[in-house]
Amino acid sequence: MLDILLLPVLTDNYIYLLHEPVSGATAVVDPAIAEPVLAVLQENGWQLDYIFNTHHHHDHVGANLQLRQATGCKIAGAANDSTRIPGIDIALSDGDCITLGDQTFQVICTPGHTSGHIVYYCADSQALFCGDTLFSLGCGRLFEGTAEQMWHSLQKLKNLPSDTRIYCAHEYTQANGRFALSLEAHNLDLQHRLMEVAALRANNQPTLPSTIALEMATNPFLRENSTSLRAAISASPDDSPVTVFAKIRKLKDQF
Ligand code: ZN
Ligand code: FE
Numbered sequence: 590m591l592d593i594l595l596l597p598v599l600t601d602n603y604i605y606l607l608h609e610p611v612s613g614a615t616a617v618v619d620p621a622i623a624e625p626v627l628a629v630l631q632e633n634g635w636q637l638d639y640i641f642n643t644h645h646h647h648d649h650v651g652a653n654l655q656l657r658q659a660t661g662c663k664i665a666g667a668a669n670d671s672t673r674i675p676g677i678d679i680a681l682s683d684g685d686c687i688t689l690g691d692q693t694f695q696v697i698c699t700p701g702h703t704s705g706h707i708v709y710y711c712a713d714s715q716a717l718f719c720g721d722t723l724f725s726l727g728c729g730r731l732f733e734g735t736a737e738q739m740w741h742s743l744q745k746l747k748n749l750p751s752d753t754r755i756y757c758a759h760e761y762t763q764a765n766g767r768f769a770l771s772l773e774a775h776n777l778d779l780q781h782r783l784m785e786v787a788a789l790r791a792n793n794q795p796t797l798p799s800t801i802a803l804e805m806a807t808n809p810f811l812r813e814n815s816t817s818l819r820a821a822i823s824a825s826p827d828d829s830p831v832t833v834f835a836k837i838r839k840l841k842d843q844f
Contacts, residue, residue: 591714601760609690618718623652642666643720644706645673670705701739702729724757725799727765728810736835754798762796768844772821778806
């Protein structure tokens, strides 16, 4: 199993440090800044082997070159985005695998937030590092992709085992929850989750990881088939799941 450390940085970003204790192999997911990563590596006596980037935005790749210079690590990112991932050494495509000691990560392309976004799924540790594709109670904004692309990307994540832990790149849960509640005030799972989230945030604790099961029960962007949600946005019976998803995304942008 992986040891997974969560480092809160900037306003609301999370950097994840992954350590496989048998081999000692270590990776960092989406390092926005270098200092806290270097500090944790030093504290634990770990050697950084890889950076795993989900997409090219600065708050995810900001420390790539500094960390590589300091540690000699290799930088993995999307082949589709090789011109935008600083220092990319390992270009990954959908279905590719990358290993950290005895742990294998499967790469899944999830265009929508950006055209080259990828996520890293580790079945061995039941963990998904999903960058800005899926958030707890939300999903990434559509900067480069269409609603249809993002919907397809999210379907791939929905199909992962329901106990998969999801490690998103931002702490947006509480704000996302206000929007989710505006659509599904009577959803008991959502009410419970928001009470838990409020208690965690009051103590400055992360609301992550979430799980696929929890998101399926509470996240409006995974619930386009829910009757109550469809009613809340006045979807017509002929509206396809993609159309409903697009409407929810638009409502969230204006919320
Ligand atoms: Zn982003
Ligand atoms: Fe981001």
